[in-house]
Amino acid sequence: MTKPLIQIALDSTDLDTAVSVANNVESFVDVIEVGTILAFAEGMKAVRTLRASHPDHIIVCDMKTTDGGAILARMAFEAGANWLTVSAAAHIATIEACKKIADELGGEIQIELYGNWTLEDAQAWVDLGIKQAIYHRSRDAELAGVSWTDSDINRMRVLSELGLEVSITGGIVPQDIHLFEGIKAKTFIAGRALANDTGKETAEALRTEINKYW
């Protein structure tokens, strides 16, 4: 199993702040995400700008694509994204349209798991050739105090066993990493925890834990 990567989610409402954070963290993160908030605030200029200044990082465009898949996927990949998020709630035809553009332009699709998705849905994604999913503790659920549960972990295991690499997000801290042992974890995603003054130490602590379990 390959070692999980560390991903920063840039979710500021202006590009200047995002650029500044990205410059501060680039030495200790593998993946830079243009979060939904940043993408809606500044448009694809945000992806183009971060692509230009971080040519060797994986860039994610977190559109949570729900419809209009072909056009949104082309926009994101042509702006320089490597990976694009697509909502689990999207019609399978939308997911297929995104996958087709990803294949054409050399990108990857990540299914972002929101809503009442089923195992049949997950199998349909795998059947389309999708390789990644994102297991998300909702920011708002997190704010509401809902923590990682056995049900979360079990669902991640099932996805992993279906062959999906799972990125994991929602209040990730080093002391939780052991919970995900045995799962094909693609990235651990954090925002403020990596952006603040102790971000480098947090990233090092995450890598130490990752190295124990993968």
Added chain:
Amino acid sequence: MTKPLIQIALDSTDLDTAVSVANNVESFVDVIEVGTILAFAEGMKAVRTLRASHPDHIIVCDMKTTDGGAILARMAFEAGANWLTVSAAAHIATIEACKKIADELGGEIQIELYGNWTLEDAQAWVDLGIKQAIYHRSRDAELAGVSWTDSDINRMRVLSELGLEVSITGGIVPQDIHLFEGIKAKTFIAGRALANDTGKETAEALRTEINKYW
């Protein structure tokens, strides 16, 4: 029952095109939507620009909000949107966060019906005070040739009976309007059909049909 409005969805990938279309159609549409594609292409500048040039129209920001509800809702409403779309797949805490900001800033939330939503979900939205939903024939489903079905119509009726005003979209043509008789239809949404050379005639034909059934 109030008469359904006519809404244009602006889904170009650049603001200049959207501005030009909006100027062409403003005399015969009630609601101008900054579509997801336009919003991701140009950011909130698109909402600000259209708000400034169409001060008397209802402006929708079609974010299909799935997480980070408070921040996205504030961005959209402060940019000048009257209505904000929120995905049915969002956690109820996200929908509640959006509703709270809408109440604070004088906006409205529209639940955009994607994914495996249930009647229990719909009741929970109504319980939060949500007044609008959008019934969407997926653009990609439409491209795949999936038409309006009895199941579509029945689900709209159920939502309407729960008290939700339903906006209806996905290849809307005047000859289909009769299908939705008896439903609390808030708007009929179209894009290219209103933007092209015969857009004004299409809008007139839609209003003629609307006047027959509401």
